[in-house]
Amino acid sequence: MATEKAYEDTTTPLGSLQEEISSIIETFVHLGVQVHDFQGTQEAKLGLANHINKTISKLHDVSSRDDLRDIMIPTDLLNYIQDGRNPDIYTREFVEVVRKINQYLNGKSLAFENFRDTLAASIKQEFPELAPEVDSIKAKTSVSASLEDAAR
Known part of the structure; x- marks a missing residue:
């Protein structure tokens, strides 16, 4: 906008x-x-x-x-225009590619969170004495903790 x-x-x-x-x-x-x-x-x-x-x-x-x-104007955009194509279409395609990449990375992030939670539960079950450390690591690596750190 x-x-x-x-x-x-x-x-x-x-x-x-x-x-x-x-x-x-x-x-x-x-x-x-x-x-x-x-x-x-x-x-x-x-x-x-x-x-x-x-x-x-x-x-x-x-x-x-x-x-x-x-x-700065991306050279890809200049090539696109030089080929006689509409730059608005380039922008639309670029946004679509970024959206797909964001969805893919979000999926990976959720998979790693699930793996972290599963691994933490297994470690706490097998080694109960490590529960405080596991909880500390889990808190430090959660998305909400990362957002709070980024806000600071």
């Missing part, structure tokens, strides 16, 4: 970039129309040259912006 707001706000670097890119796209559309309707006259040549120079100037302005130097 926060990144979407950044794009809408033209005072942020990404918001102003979106505005500049929209202008470049509009210039490309005009350039395409001019090329399609090209008459070959001197005026048409001058108009076409002006649109090409305007496009080059705008692209140069975007590529030389200092306020975008710290913004």
